[in-house]
Amino acid sequence: MKSSGSSSPDTVPEPVSNVEVIAPNFKRKLSGVTSTIVQLIPLQRANGLKIVAMGPGLPGNLPKIGWRSLPGFWFRPKTRPFRIWHARRNNEMLAGILMRHVLRMKLSLLFTSAAQRDHKPFTKWLIRRMNAVIATSAKSGSYLQVPHTVIMHGVDTETFHPPATPEDAFTASGLPGKYLVGCSGRIRHSKGTDLFVDAMINLLPRYPEWTAVMTGRTTAEHKGFEQALRDRIARAGLQDRLVFLGEVPDVKLWYRRMTLYVAPSRNEGFGLTPLEAMASQTAVVTSDAGAYAEMVERATGTVVPAGDRPALEEAIERYLADPAKCEEAGKAGLEHVREHFPLQNEAAKILTVYERLFASSIRAGT
Template sequence: MTRDLAQVEVIAPHFKRRLSGVTSTVIQLVPVQNSLGQKVVTFGPGLPSHLPSMSAADLWRLWRPPVGRRCRVWHARRNIEMLPGILLRDVLRMPLKLVFTSASQRRHTGWTKWLISKMDRVIAVCQKTASYLERESTVILHGIDLERFSPAGDKAAAKQALGLDPARRHVGCFGRVRHQKGTDLFVDAMIRLLPDHPDWVAVVAGRATAKHVAFEDELKAKVKTAGLGDRILFVGEHTNINDWYRALDLFVAPQRWEGFGLTPLEAMASAVPVIAADVGAFAELILDGETGRMVERGSLDSFVDGITPYLADQTLCREHGAHALAHMRAHFSIEREAKAIGEVYADLLDAG
């Protein structure tokens, strides 16, 4: 969907075709930002056609600012999007202000530091990310669509609709199936715990890309050897993942590394408590002992210890799930995130 550039105040470039967390962020945020009057278009491949966009043929029009403004905002989320913004602003002298959102939690290379130093404003997705930036930043935590991710009105019916046994409780681990995501830690924890908790079933939802199929096959073989093939289910990738969250009683986020990580938010918005490794922004999302538990990254024993009380106590799952839902509604709507980003835009646009 093309939008009149004379009215556009913000450009959200997207220069990778591969689906990623950045892609998901842009797809979810841009419609909300526009509903709030922020006048945003996307630029680049790999995005749905329903998003407002501009084409390469429109680039020359960026020499003229939008109606009523002296500049536009170029909001980059990757190195390959920062550099073109710098060239457009500093070489071609287009009236642009540059914003970069960082999700990285590692020391930046000299090249990335240089790119970041040229930005007019920097947003960090969490405090841990901000700690790696060698300049001032604004911390804006991600939010999610609280209508799409919401509790089941009838959990038994939600389970049955997915072919799950409504008489049993379900613990899930969702996301790409690979070592980095800790899928093996979840499976190993379930192999250890499920024999003592016969009313529970584990669900692994997500796709293993070609590079990681052997890893997934090894996990399935391990499950079969343990005699738990009917209780540790690999259900693959689903576009209706929100329905799968609604069927859960407990969620586990066992990642070994994560930039931010939306799955705990999606689970908590579905009134499901979360056991999470101390990676990414998880410690800033989860209230330890109230909406779930934080455990040691990469430690099977720590995961087992964190999960066990929930398998043993259905009341604990319900209470912490209710706390999780209230926490999400108070602090993590995507509208809150969009409004906070809009304030950064407004500062730059008003200053010109």
């Protein structure tokens, strides 16, 4: 797939003079930020907003512009007093600042922050030059020293849905047992994969009807970490019931097959996987990393302190011992996500921020 850089043609259905919002994506590899942009733009455009992406690593069918459109930023769009540059990374904020303050382009700058740590001085300097800021959780907002709006990420409740076909049943997996507990994400220490493995080594022998899986890629630098976990599993004699699936073609299918989903991360940016699991009608146990504690309610699952393996194991065991508790939590989670976390809600709330910027007295280049 070609990037939308200077060598690629613009793939936007209207001229740049019509474009109201630009969502830059200055990272070639797929990331959570990229996924957010890809999912939101079609919904935002369906609401009448003339928004496009800009940068490499984007799907060919996503409306976007290339760097050859840059001269158009010196002129106002037809229907707005300026364009909004919606950055989600430091380099994107910096590009917006250069275009607005150095090149004097007609832009207003917006930044979405997901980081849950004290920002470095340079990042704070960049953020102070934004016209508006969005935080993806109250926790991430607590590290900001500027006014901001909290808008949590949502999930596509049509793509992630409860079991609907025989293929969605755990029995279709070919794995032993009656119930499935799993976690998803890259295999590494920060994701708490070892905490999940150790809990399963202790619990699975006591609950023979359960099987555990881990889905997700292991990058080269974490191969040793994975192998050490495999060795632990082998010593416990659980190779058939505690399984690394690797990067599966469709993780959505595995959410539907799970009775319980575990998110054991030690640290996280936002962390969408519990929402995806709940949208699939699956009970959840999570750490309090990322925004997990802000998305999981008592009826939908259990939250434990990040890095606390005994607490994680105890929480998981309560569900393994009572599959009916999983079913009850799964139903509550589905209702919770559909009410509070549909992707359409996120798109609508961001649109409100855009409109507030357009309606304000702030004018690009002033």
